[in-house]
Amino acid sequence: MNIPAMTTQRSRRFWTLVLIQGFLVLVLLLSAGIMSVLTNRLEHNRDVLLSYLREVSYASTDLLNLQSSLRGFIASEQELFLEGYRQSLPQLDERLSLIAGEPALPNELRRNAHQLRTDIAQWQINYAEKEIALMQSGDVAAAQTLLEESSSIFDALSMRTEDLRTEVRTYFERINNQLSFYNTIILVMVITLAVLLLVSTVILMRFWRRQGSLWRELQVATDDLQERNLALQTSAQAQDKVNQQLRARIDESRLINSINELMVTGTPSTPLYSIIAQRIGEMLNGWCSIVLEPPGPPSERLELVALYHPDTSRMGLIAAWLQNQEIHKTEGLHAPLFTEKQPSIVMLNVPQEIRSPADLEPELQPLADVINLSSYIAVPISIEDRPIGVITIASSQLDYTFDAEQELFLEQIADRISSWIEREHLLELNRQRATELQTSFNSIPDIIITFDANGQRTRINQSGQRFFGSELLNGPTANLWRKPNGQFLTPDEDPVTAALRGNAASDVELALLSQDGDLIIHTVSTAALRDSERGVIGAVVVARDITVRKELDRLKEEFLANMSHELRTPLTAILGYSELLLKRRTEVLTKWHVNKIEGIRTGGQRLLGLVNDLLDVAKLDAGQVDLQRRDVDIHTLIQSQYNLLQPNLHQKNLRLQRHLAPEVPLIAIDSDRINQVLTNLLSNAIKFTPESGTITVSTALLHVNADSSISWQSKPLPDPLPEVEPGEYIVVTVSDTGVGIPQESMPHLWDRFYQVEGGASRRFGGTGLGLSIVQQLIELHGGRVFAHSQGSNQGSTFGFLLPVITTNTQENLPYLHHAPTILVIEDDQDTARIFEHHLYDAGYNVIHARKGHEALEWAERIIPAAITLDLILPDSDGWGILAALRQMPHLADVPVVIATVNDQTSITPGLGVSTYLVKPVTGERLINVITNLIGNTQTQAGHILIVDDDADMVHLLQSALQEHGFQTRTAVDGSIAIDMLQQSELPKLMLLDLMMPIVDGFQLLARIRDDPRTRAIPVIIVTARDLTSEEVHQLRYAAQGIQTKHHLDMETLVAEVQRHVPTKEDAPDAGADDLAR
Amino acid sequence: MPEQTILLVEDDPFNRDILREILEDFPEFNIVETANGQEALAWLTTHGPPALVLLDMMMPQMDGYTMLGELKQRGLLDRMRVIGVSARAREGDQAKALQAGCWRYLTKPFDIAAVEEAVHAGLTEPR
Structure with missing residues (x-):
């Protein structure tokens, strides 16, 4: 509500109203006045008229009197009547002259009156007087005649008088009307005036009242405004202050940002510190200094690394003065930061006594005005709570003091400087460590390769690079290693894959492909690289060249093999001769001799057994045992064992029970080796079971499921089985009621040379090789061995699982090196x-x-x-x-x-x-293939037949071939090609498109192959990359025809x-x- | 009488047989055969020190070393001459046997002549 405007408007309105009213009143008053005047006049006129009306009616009467008088006179000749006449006439005349002379009357009326008067006077003269005269004279007749003559005139006069009377009356009435009209008007005016006055009073009152309230409102608003104004002023002042502060903070913020930037890219150094000090000093227009511990052994000293003073021209001098001062941690204004570990020193107004340095050399006196402190803030630069330096700001101007906010600012700077310094330390440490690591990495003779979580190679050390060479390293990683026998590893066997799955491996023997193409045996260990959050992030492979060791091993094995061989040869003599001698026992030999020779033989046999065992071990170690698998019924083997071992069983009165499951199928095994296994287990059972015991051989068929559960396919065996891969297995167990196996021996049972009762005091002989050989042989077949016992003297069960494989399965052909x-x-x-x-x-x-x-x-x-x-x-x-x-x-x-x-x-x-080539085919590729198939143009004459319905393709092929000197012929369809083949010279080579109308590529191919004439022509099929199932179907169809x-x-x-x-x-x-x- | 006895301690029947055959070259001596250390100890405790002991060092249940230790403990060892025999022919074995109390050490397989010589020496050489 815009009070002032309103008020003005209202004022204007008011005054307009007032003016209008006043005007109206004035007008009314004026009018009223005029009207009253007029009314007065009119009244007056009316009154006059009224009197004249009387007069005129008298005049009329007078006239009548006159007439009648005259008539009477004439008639009566009485002078009496003349009196009347004499009386009336002047009266009439007077009257008429009154009327004529009345200005209030209308002129015409007056004129009429005058005229009448004149005319009456005339009549008087002309007639009346004459008449009289006559009469007097006694001429009554003449007088009557004259009277009669004048009667019309007199009538006219009288009528005129009447008219005059009427006129006057009319005029009178008119005046009256006018008067009443005027009066009415006046009345109306008065009423209007009264109303106006009333209205204006009301309006005035209202206005006044309204005005009053408006005024009050205005007053309130004005007060309010004033208050606000005051408040605004105050807040504006406050705002100014805040703005000032804000600006200061923004400046500081900007400065901190710019210093941050410096720190991000730079390392702590004097020039950068100087820049920092300069920027701070410039912003605050005061001193800024940074002191830090000097490098080297810890000391009490601090050195000045940066200084800024607003008086830049003398800054150098000041700096020099300060340098000379020898700044100590425990002396000076900053001392409490070190001695008491105060968080900061803030002196917004430095006390007078410490404003200036106490001792200033004379030559530096001129600097005295700038080397004083009026305001001072010092903040420590700390690393791990230990102050190592100070950053200080100070002002020399008496009127310029810092505020508390600037302490915060300085602390932030100090914080950043300390982070910066720390960061630099850490980076340096990191660099050192990295260098150390790198050196170690590269000086280790073993090959070290690291991989990321996807199996991509990330790092390889120098030894590795030297070994593999760049070409191999550019290829797939899986190409770098093989099984020791040279065969490729399956993805499961790949060390990196296994490691990334979390299966670390130690000392796995693998053959690594060197850059010369040689496979060199290494012992490879792998491990997963883990991150505490993300789990496996990569793998590391370490490979050590064990060629030498392997060589040694090989020599050992060779030695062993040789020695075994050598050992056997004399045994032939021992056994052979003793057998021969025993053959002739009935001849020269005595019992004593026979006895001794039998001793020789037994000893020899034992030795042979041992030599065989050793030989086996050596061969197994060298991986030289090749299994000759045939489909065998294992029960047959068991049966023959039973037969073979009868004497031994009989000797100790042992019973051999057989529980052989009929469901057990033929399996592909090396029967000699499995026989060896059975012999070993059965011999052990016999050896370790005391007299009258029982040995049980059992077989069963089972299926190991993916969840490691077992589905028995025959009568189940009670023994716990080892973990194997899912699949079909037969299980064979040999149980005895013998000495059992003590718990502590269980883990070592299958170890080489391990004997339950090893050492010098053993009850049973043996080398301890038997079980080890059994395990190796079974594992070579892809099976697993197991054993358990309830404990000493509680019997034992030995057994093995063999996967059910038949000879339909793929054999392993030996690997050809360098092929x-x-x-x-x-x-x-x-x-x-x-x-x-x-x-x-x-x-x-x-x-x-x-x-x-x-x-x-x-x-x-x-x-x-x-x-x-x-x-x-x-x-x-x-x-x-x-x-x-x-x-x-x-x-x-x-x-x-x-x-x-x-x-x-x-x-x-x-x-x-x-030979198929897949489009798009580069000309070069095509030529290569062709050259490989039929030689180049220099070695082969003849043409190449291109069969393709795609004209562009044909053109391209032709160009490519012709460029290389080949002759070409073309056929756009198979049928044409067939004709060409039948009728003309055979091409040396055919390029064939598969999809053609009429006779397509497959059909053509079939035809070509069928016909002995054309069978030998090399055909290259050039086909588009995306083949539809249609085309594949075609292929199948076509294939049947071939x-x-x-x-x-x-x-x-x-x-x-x-x-x-x-x-x-x-x-x-x-x-x-x-x-x- | 024990002085006229040669005690044989050997578990392997063949070796025992061979040794016995060799010892039959000394008919004036009685040959007692035992198959293990315990048997031998039992005999020794009962009969006292024999003229010579041929002791196989590797035997089940109680080996030669253990037996020698027992004998030493009982104070019987110094009154006996023990020839240790073993298939162990490595360097330390001889020293070990001698340290355990053997007077001499022979390796298997037997060199008949060496055994004869050792037995002869053992029976005739003064203590």
Whole structure:
């Protein structure tokens, strides 16, 4: 509510109203006045008129009188009537002259009156007087005649008089009306006036009242405003103060930020301290100094590292003066910071007595004005609560004092400086440690490699780099190590994978591939690298070259083997001769002799047994035991053991019970070795069981499930079984009622040379090798051994688990060192086996992958020299696998030979073999493949037939080939190609697109392969990268149509591979001839 | 009479047999065969020190060393000559045996001549 405006408005309105009213009143008054005047006049006139009305009516009467008088006179000749006449006439005349002379009357009326008077006078003269005269004269007749003559005139006069009267009356009435009208008006005016006055009074009153309240409001508002104004003023002042403070804090903040920036990138040093001091000093326009402990042994001294003084021209001098001062921790204003560990010294107003330094050299006196302190704040710079320096700000100007906030500011700076210094210490320490670590890392002769959580190599030490060389290190890590026999490790066996899973390994023997291609045995230990929060973050592998040790081991083994051999030779003599002698016992020999010779034989036999055991141990250690697996019924073995051991059993009156489960199938085992195992266990049972005891042999079949539970497939055995991988197993146990095994021996039972009663005082002989050999042999078969006993003299049970494998399972072919490795991707077992053997015979190592994903896993881990791919795989799309293989960078140059298989006759698989290239094909690649297949243009004449319906492709291929000097012919469709093949010279090579109308690639391929004429033409299929299932279906269909002989195609396949990957024995261009076959 | 006895302590029957055969070259002496240390000790306690003891050092239940220790404890050892025999032919073994109280140490397999010589010496050499 804008009171002033309102008030003004209202005032204006009021005054306008008042003015209007006043005006109106004035007007009214004026009008009233005028009206009253007029009314008065009118009244007056009226009154006059009234009188004149009387007059005029008298006049009329007079006239009548006149007339009548005259008439009367005339008639009567009485003078009496003349009196009347004489009387009336002047009266009339007077009257009329009155009327004519009355200015109040209208002029016309007056004129009329005058005229009438005149006319009457005339009449008088002309007639009346004449008449009289006549009369007097006695001429009454004349007088009557004259009277009659004048009667009309007199009538006219009288009428005029009447008219005059009427006029006057009318006029009178008019005046009256006017008067009443005027009166009414006046009345109305008065009423209006009264109303106006009333209204204006009311308005005035209201206005006054309103005005009053408004005024009060205004007053209140004004008061209020004043108050606010006052408050505002106060707050403005306060605000100013706050702003000032704020500005100061902002400045300080900015300064701290800028100092932070300095500290982030720089190391603590005098120049940087100086910058800090300068910035602080400039901001505060005062001193700023920083003192710190000098480097080296702790002392009481402090040295000045930075100083700023606002008087920059003399700053140098001041600094020099201070330097000379020899600043001590315990002396000076800052002393309490050190001696009493005070958190700060704040003297916003320095006491007079300490404002200036006490002793100032004379030459420095001129500086006295600037070397004094009026305000002083000092804050310690501390590391771990120990003050190591001071940062000080001070003001020399008497009128400029610091405030308490600046203490906070200084503390923040001090804080940062101390963090900075600490950080620098830590960094230095870190650097030292890192250097130490790096040196150790690189000076260790063992190979150390670290990996991240994804199995990617992060670090390798110098020994490792020297060993592997950069080329190997650029390839996949899995390529770096092998099993000791040279074979590739499966992903589970890979040390890095195991370590990342958390399974650390110690001293695993692996062969590491050196940069010269040699496999060198190392002992490898791995461990996971862990972070307390994130768990496994990587792995570390340490490998030590144990070639020497291995060599020693090997020599030992060789020695052992040799020695065993050497030992056996004399034994032949001992045993042989004693046997011979005993044969002739009935001849010259006495009982005594026989006895002794039998002693020799027994001794010899024992020795032989021992030598055999030692030999076995040596062979097992060297991994030289090859199992000759055949499908065997283990019960047969047990039976023959039983037969063999009859005498021994009989000797001690031992009973042998057999509980053999009929469900136990044939399993593929080395029967000699398992026999050895059985013999050992049974002999032990016999040896350790006292007379009349019982030995029980049991067998059973079981299935170990993924959750480690056991599903018995035959009558269960009560014995607890060791943990094995899920699968099918047979279990064989030999239990006895003999001396049992004490608890403390259990862990060592299978150890080499361990004997329960070892040492000199043993009841039973033996080398302690037996059980160790048993364990190794069983484990070689993929099984596990176990034993338990209730304790001494409570019998014991020894047993083993053997996985149920039949000879259909893949054998391990020995590894060819330095031979290329082919990755065979083939799901059909028989085909794969055949491939393997053929390739192996040709001098290649083979890795066999049965499924697509397995193949990809292998491909990722190793670099095979070539890959053969069966496009029809059970779990994946062969083309998809091909595409995936092609996308692996380290396989870019590895040729993939596609082998499609006739899947109808899996017994005698048919093969269509071609080399596939996947589009887009670079010209170079194409030429390479072609050259490999048929030689280059210099060695081969003839043309290359391109069969493709894609004109652009054809053009590209042609260009590429022609550039290299090859001749080309083209066919846009298979049917045309067939014609060409039939009619004209055979091409040396065909480039074939799969998808063509009429006769497509597969059909063409089938035709080509069927026809002996064209069978030998190498075919390269150039196909698009994405193949639809349609195309795969086509392939299958086409594959069925390809009938080829088993034998020939194997050779072809091998030859194919050889073309790409010559082995050491192959001549470079041996291939061409093979294909012509 | 014990002075006329040679005590044989050997667990292996063949070795015992061989030794006995050798000892039959000294017919004036009685040969007592024991198969283990305990048997031997029992005999010694009962009969006193023999002319010579042939002691196999490696035997079950109580080996040669233990037996010698027992004998030493009972104060019987100085009155006997013990020839220790063992298949252990390593360097320390001889010293060990001698320290345990053996007068001589022979290794197996037996060198017949060496055994004969040692027995002869053991029976004839003055203490």
